[in-house]
Amino acid sequence: MTTAAENAPRGREYPERTRWMGRGVTAADVNAELDKLHRAAGGPDRVLALARTLNLIVVPCSDRREQGVEKALDRLGSHTPSRTLVLQEHGESRVDANLVMECAAPTGAGHVGLCHDRVLLSMDADRLEHSASLLAPLLVSDLPTVLWLPEPRSGIPDPALLERTQYVLVDSGPGGQAILGRLAELATGIRVHDLAWGRLEYWRAATAAAFDQPEHRRLLPAVGKVRLRYEPRGLGAGLLLAGWVIARAGWRPGPLERSNGARCVHAVRPDGAGISVELSEGTDDGGCGGVDALMFATDAGDQVKVTRGGATSSMRDLFAEALQPQPAFSRGYGPAVAAAAKMLDGSS
Amino acid sequence: MATVTETLPDNPFVQDIEEELPPPTSLVIFGATGDLAARKLLPAVYNLRRGGLLPEKFDVIGIGRRAGDHKRFRRHARDSIEEFSRTGLDDDTWKTLEPKLQFLQGNFDDPELYAELAGRLAHLDDRGGPRQRVFYLAVSPAFFGAIAQSLAEVGLGSDADRPTRLMIEKPFGHDLESALALNEEISSAFDESQIFRIDHYLGKETVQNLQVMRFANGILEPVWNRRYVEHVQITMAEELGIGRRAGYYDSAGAMRDVIQNHLMQLLSLVAMEAPVRFDANTIRDEKVKLLRSVRRYGEAEVPDFVVRGQYGAGWVGGEEVPAYVDEEGVPDDSRTETYVAMRVEVDNWRWAGTPFYLRCGKRLPRRVTEIAIQFRPVPHLPFARSDIGEVEPNELVLSVQPDEGAALRLVAKIPGQAMYVRPVQMEFKYGTSFLGDSPEAYERLLHDALLGDATLFTRADEVEEEWRIIQPILDRWQADATGPATYEAGSQGPAEADQLLAVRGRRWRQI
Numbered sequence: 129m130t131t132a133a134e135n136a137p138r139g140r141e142y143p144e145r146t147r148w149m150g151r152g153v154t155a156a157d158v159n160a161e162l163d164k165l166h167r168a169a170g171g172p173d174r175v176l177a178l179a180r181t182l183n184l185i186v187v188p189c190s191d192r193r194e195q196g197v198e199k200a201l202d203r204l205g206s207h208t209p210s211r212t213l214v215l216q217e218h219g220e221s222r223v224d225a226n227l228v229m230e231c232a233a234p235t236g237a238g239h240v241g242l243c244h245d246r247v248l249l250s251m252d253a254d255r256l257e258h259s260a261s262l263l264a265p266l267l268v269s270d271l272p273t274v275l276w277l278p279e280p281r282s283g284i285p286d287p288a289l290l291e292r293t294q295y296v297l298v299d300s301g302p303g304g305q306a307i308l309g310r311l312a313e314l315a316t317g318i319r320v321h322d323l324a325w326g327r328l329e330y331w332r333a334a335t336a337a338a339f340d341q342p343e344h345r346r347l348l349p350a351v352g353k354v355r356l357r358y359e360p361r362g363l364g365a366g367l368l369l370a371g372w373v374i375a376r377a378g379w380r381p382g383p384l385e386r387s388n389g390a391r392c393v394h395a396v397r398p399d400g401a402g403i404s405v406e407l408s409e410g411t412d413d414g415g416c417g418g419v420d421a422l423m424f425a426t427d428a429g430d431q432v433k434v435t436r437g438g439a440t441s442s443m444r445d446l447f448a449e450a451l452q453p454q455p456a457f458s459r460g461y462g463p464a465v466a467a468a469a470k471m472l473d474g475s476s
Numbered sequence: 477m478a479t480v481t482e483t484l485p486d487n488p489f490v491q492d493i494e495e496e497l498p499p500p501t502s503l504v505i506f507g508a509t510g511d512l513a514a515r516k517l518l519p520a521v522y523n524l525r526r527g528g529l530l531p532e533k534f535d536v537i538g539i540g541r542r543a544g545d546h547k548r549f550r551r552h553a554r555d556s557i558e559e560f561s562r563t564g565l566d567d568d569t570w571k572t573l574e575p576k577l578q579f580l581q582g583n584f585d586d587p588e589l590y591a592e593l594a595g596r597l598a599h600l601d602d603r604g605g606p607r608q609r610v611f612y613l614a615v616s617p618a619f620f621g622a623i624a625q626s627l628a629e630v631g632l633g634s635d636a637d638r639p640t641r642l643m644i645e646k647p648f649g650h651d652l653e654s655a656l657a658l659n660e661e662i663s664s665a666f667d668e669s670q671i672f673r674i675d676h677y678l679g680k681e682t683v684q685n686l687q688v689m690r691f692a693n694g695i696l697e698p699v700w701n702r703r704y705v706e707h708v709q710i711t712m713a714e715e716l717g718i719g720r721r722a723g724y725y726d727s728a729g730a731m732r733d734v735i736q737n738h739l740m741q742l743l744s745l746v747a748m749e750a751p752v753r754f755d756a757n758t759i760r761d762e763k764v765k766l767l768r769s770v771r772r773y774g775e776a777e778v779p780d781f782v783v784r785g786q787y788g789a790g791w792v793g794g795e796e797v798p799a800y801v802d803e804e805g806v807p808d809d810s811r812t813e814t815y816v817a818m819r820v821e822v823d824n825w826r827w828a829g830t831p832f833y834l835r836c837g838k839r840l841p842r843r844v845t846e847i848a849i850q851f852r853p854v855p856h857l858p859f860a861r862s863d864i865g866e867v868e869p870n871e872l873v874l875s876v877q878p879d880e881g882a883a884l885r886l887v888a889k890i891p892g893q894a895m896y897v898r899p900v901q902m903e904f905k906y907g908t909s910f911l912g913d914s915p916e917a918y919e920r921l922l923h924d925a926l927l928g929d930a931t932l933f934t935r936a937d938e939v940e941e942e943w944r945i946i947q948p949i950l951d952r953w954q955a956d957a958t959g960p961a962t963y964e965a966g967s968q969g970p971a972e973a974d975q976l977l978a979v980r981g982r983r984w985r986q987i
Contacts, residue, residue, distance in 0.1 A: 179908050240903075240905070335489050336487060336489040337532040340497060341605065342605075345485055376488040376489050377488055377489075456494040459492045460491065460492030
């Protein structure tokens with residue numbers, strides 16, 4: 129077991145990091161070492177305290193993903209959770225721990241410096257399947273807990289983790305169409321905070337704003353065609369937005385079909401009339417949530433266009449927002465992802 | 477012929493939008509090239525656009541007296557946003573905002589300006605239907621009345637055929653008489669429900685949290701009264717001097733600049749009764765009720781309850797600073813107060829006998845705004861020894877700035893064999909418990925005004941009651957042969973202020 133303190137490069141938001149590594153450890157060992165790190169960090173001339181924000185569990189995290197997870201967490205700065213627990217699988221029949229405590233030095237006399245812990249726990253598949261029991265004593269008490277699935281396709285190794293969690297954080301992002309069905313299933317049992325949903329915030333707000341105008345709203349019951357152009361690799365985002373439009377407009381989605389190089393969904397209006405929802409790939413990769421344009425047309429030829437504008441928040445801001453429990457964020461996500469999943473179910 | 481009434485379907489997409497969207501709006505900023513617009517308003521508009529909180533149909537007409545055109549105004553706006561926006565400037569967002577900004581040059585007393593403005597607004601309406609109009613007066617208060625009247629004269633006031641709002645900044649008058657006159661002048665042009673008076677303090681997260689703390693935490697209500705609260709201290713201290721504001725500040729002073737508005741608002745939020753609903757008029761009714769129960773001092777009583785001071789030379793933050801009278805633009809014989817401490821008595825069932833001490837000042841040791849609720853001590857200490865240490869009464873401190881949060885002082889035993897105690901703090905700080913940045917006060921206030929929500933704005937009767945409380949003090953000071961006491965810059969304020977509290981062991985919290 130080793131302990132080391134280091135100073136990060138100049139300019140980092142959290143300049144002081146203290147580390148500890150151990151092999152074949154228990155939860156009690158980890159707690160004891162965390163306690164030691166915290167005691168050692170303070171001093172007569174500096175007051176430090178563990179941030180009281182939330183626990184973040186990252187699971188499962190493959191070697192391939194580990195760097196991405198590290199990078200995302202490094203960029204969070206003051207948005208960093210109190211304690212981040214990253215679970216990883218390895219071939220040994222034991223638990224290894226790698227602890228990092230980051231502290232921001234107090235900015236002046238009478239100020240308190242904030243600390244955050246990051247705990248990487250590597251274990252074998254059996255233990256991973258029962259990881260909730262390992263994590264329970266490591267969670268900072270009385271704080272909300274968020275479960276981040278960087279690889280939602282891999283599933284959750286221990287379903288008991290969901291019982292300890294207030295919501296699940298995922299990113300269905302580029303190529304996300306493959307997991308929309310799984311997310312729809314997950315969203316029936318727990319609040320899902322999908323970063324892709326956050327990237328679509330502009331489109332949802334702009335669509336709502338467009339139909340807030342009386343002259344457009346009166347066209348909605350007569351819409352017969354919707355055209356959605358998504359950015360390259362933005363099909364998942366396009367489907368999610370189309371799912372939301374269909375769900376909120378009260379239309380019934382049909383399966384996604386290919387036709388003339390585009391994808392099309394035949395939906396049904398409450399009055400029984402058909403609507404064609406066409407999804408085509410655009411060329412503009414402008415970073416507006418994966419979607420490039422949205423247009424509604426009635427059979428009589430009237431149109432409501434929602435054009436791109438605004439800006440998708442940075443990954444850091446999206447991730448930071450995801451860690452701040454805002455119940456309103458996921459409003460509409462369940463119906464949207466369920467409609468998108470239905471379109472994909474039985475698609476050609 | 478029968479009239480057919482069309483029933484519009486509901487907008488099904490609105491239900492998932494986190495923040496309510498204002499209706500289509502034309503925002504007119506008077507003083508668009510001034511300091512307030514550059515530092516606060518234009519960045520607030522930009523951040524609302526960036527956050528998707530503005531309607532699709534939203535245009536800004538900036539009015540300034542200096543010569544200019546759309547292009548120069550847009551460049552000015554871009555520079556202001558780059559310099560002052562909390563989020564920096566994002567090109568995509570700017571591209572959507574830039575074409576929405578237009579400039580109109582003119583003198584605020586020129587009728588042609590208003591005719592031209594009416595034409596521009598009508599033109600915007602022609603491009604997609606009628607919009608609400610919001611007029612923001614980021615100009616000297618001397619123009620408030622004239623601009624409001626001129627707007628009304630071209631049909632843009634209370635007779636307007638669509639939602640129309642007028643936003644004005646403090647100061648709302650120079651004394652009670654001028655405040656009444658201003659309210660009357662504006663209300664002849666705009667209905668009170670259309671007038672949004674900004675006290676930017678009310679847009680601050682912690683000030684809003686004050687109401688949540690009080691009215692969403694059952695544990696506080698039983699002790700929030702004269703039986704348990706010994707006294708309350710409300711402090712707004714600044715380490716800064718007057719900077720380049722001598723012209724305004726020397727004619728205003730700390731009483732008008734801070735006590736009449738910010739501190740009276742904080743006092744009313746701390747002491748008011750629980751509103752039955754969280755809506756604009758219900759809350760403001762409670763605040764007015766509280767302000768009406770504040771005891772009015774006769775002029776003869778003023779010296780017993782109010783202390784004023786003016787900073788002399790000294791050291792602040794390691795820098796030597798000049799006396800107030802040596803600041804640029806301040807007359808040598810100025811008697812303007814830069815510090816006020818006053819004892820406020822609230823004559824109602826909840827607070828009778830519990831004094832509220834208000835204090836504000838410039839060139840104090842540090843910048844701090846806080847509300848400290850000091851509770852009564854325990855009636856009897858059951859410990860055998862009497863010298864167990866500092867048994868200070870419990871105190872709840874709500875910090876508005878710079879470290880937003882709350883702290884409760886308790887007494888705890890010092891670990892060891894002997895029974896010694898000392899005060900300890902239970903602290904909640906925004907930065908430690910919440911992630912993310914709070915929106916600027918102006919973003920929140922502008923968005924609320926666009927939505928027509930007046931909860932965080934000051935109503936005419938509130939302003940008038942605030943003036944009624946302080947007018948006798950101003951009158952007494954005016955008549956006094958002596959001026960304010962001098963205090964050394966960087967000190968805790970004039971020694972006379974300590975006398976205000978010097979009963980039952982009360983003392984000011986250290987700044």
